Amino acid sequence: MSTAVPLAPSSTQYNQAAVAQVYTQTTLNASMKRKSTTAAPNPKKRKLALADGSELDLTGSIPATPEVLAAMRLRIFELEDQLTASAQDQEQRPAKRARTSVTAETSASDAGTSAAAGASSGNAKEDEKKRKMQVKKILDRLKKDCKAADLKFQGAPKTVKFDEILENSEFQTLFSGKGTLLQPTPQNKPTSTVTIIHFNQLQLVEFFGNDLSGIKGNAWTRGGGPRFAKSVKLGQCELRVNSLDVNYSKNGMKCTLKFEVEDTDGMGGCYGPSGRSRGLWAMF
Numbered sequence: 001m002s003t004a005v006p007l008a009p010s011s012t013q014y015n016q017a018a019v020a021q022v023y024t025q026t027t028l029n030a031s032m033k034r035k036s037t038t039a040a041p042n043p044k045k046r047k048l049a050l051a052d053g054s055e056l057d058l059t060g061s062i063p064a065t066p067e068v069l070a071a072m073r074l075r076i077f078e079l080e081d082q083l084t085a086s087a088q089d090q091e092q093r094p095a096k097r098a099r100t101s102v103t104a105e106t107s108a109s110d111a112g113t114s115a116a117a118g119a120s121s122g123n124a125k126e127d128e129k130k131r132k133m134q135v136k137k138i139l140d141r142l143k144k145d146c147k148a149a150d151l152k153f154q155g156a157p158k159t160v161k162f163d164e165i166l167e168n169s170e171f172q173t174l175f176s177g178k179g180t181l182l183q184p185t186p187q188n189k190p191t192s193t194v195t196i197i198h199f200n201q202l203q204l205v206e207f208f209g210n211d212l213s214g215i216k217g218n219a220w221t222r223g224g225g226p227r228f229a230k231s232v233k234l235g236q237c238e239l240r241v242n243s244l245d246v247n248y249s250k251n252g253m254k255c256t257l258k259f260e261v262e263d264t265d266g267m268g269g270c271y272g273p274s275g276r277s278r279g280l281w282a283m284f
Contacts, residue, residue, distance in 0.1 A: 127173050134174050143215055146239055152220035157262040164255045171248050179203050193251050199244040215239045219263055237265040
């Protein structure tokens with residue numbers, strides 16, 4: 001019995017096998033490469049709702065049926081409306097920002113106005129406080145001078161005069177709009193730097209208030225007369241301020257105040273010591 005000896009493959013068979021192996025490996029590599037480089041599909045669905053409630057996948061083939069055309073026309077109108085609304089919103093946003101800016105500017109302006117008003121109110125209160133202090137100072141000076149030892153009230157009005165140093169702003173705060181302005185006026189020295197103001201009794205009460213009452217002085221009898229009697233001090237008496245003349249020099253800042261004051265008790269005016277009895281004969 002003979003044994004079959006396997007035939008050795010020819011060179012042609014070897015070449016065909018090598019080519020098949022290389023082709024297979026190349027195809028496999030190319031296939032793997034395409035899979036790795038191909039972009040991932042878009043997960044977002046592209047569908048169109050139809051009138052019958054079904055949906056058409058827009059990523060595939062689209063049939064040109066009347067239902068599809070009607071759905072596309074409706075979708076186009078919806079997109080146009082959305083674009084129009086978006087454009088209008090973009091136009092309104094700058095206007096809204098402008099209104100917000102105007103509102104902010106108005107608020108800032110109002111705040112500034114309020115602050116200015118508050119500051120003005122504060123300055124007015126401070127000026128009024130200074131004015132009252134200055135009025136009290138003048139009144140205290142008047143009361144003091146009326147009690148001077150050499151000032152004798154003997155039945156006739158007396159002049160009490162003194163000076164104050166005031167800046168122009170202080171003078172205006174104190175006397176502007178008060179009393180009767182005599183100078184400067186359009187008819188009397190309109191360009192003068194000297195201001196003259198007159199106060200009558202009513203204007204004095206408005207200027208000083210109730211503090212003007214209670215001013216006291218010293219009443220004396222008159223000296224001389226038929227018997228050549230000496231002047232005698234009778235005691236304190238109530239005084240009345242009849243008028244005030246204010247003379248202010250803007251350049252020198254000197255304010256001269258001249259009060260006319262008289263005895264309201266009638267204690268003075270008689271001659272000699274017998275005047276204390278207030279007899280009518282003592283007046284001669």
